[in-house]
Amino acid sequence: MATPEMQDAMVRTMSSPEMQxxxxxxxxxxEMQNTMIEIMNDPEMQNTMIGVMKRPEMQDAMVEIMQTPEMKKLIKTVLNED
Structure with missing residues (x-):
């Protein structure tokens, strides 16, 4: 199970503009897209991501990341992979 510390680290990482x-x-x-697809299919990773996304400070960062054209394209790719 993903630890709160792991979530803290992810929040810190994803909150920085350079990291985004x-x-x-x-x-x-x-190859990174394939890795992301594998990660997203892992139940433990899904729980970690959900925990991270539920944090208020992460939501703004995630919104910014999701709005980039590359991410929109990636999300479409990931969603169509089933």
Whole structure:
């Protein structure tokens, strides 16, 4: 099970603008997209992500990340992978 410490680390990481830029860059790579799809299919990772997303300070960061064209494209790709 994902620990609160792990969630704290993810929140800190994803809250920084530099990190958001890096994530967007990573998402542009096809092999990274496959990794993301695998991560998203892992129930424990899903729980961790849900925990992270529920934090108020994360919601703004996630909204910003999700609005980038690359992320929109990635999300569509991930959702169509079933």
């Amino acid at each position: 830029d890096q994530m967007v860059e990573m998402m542009k790579q096809p």
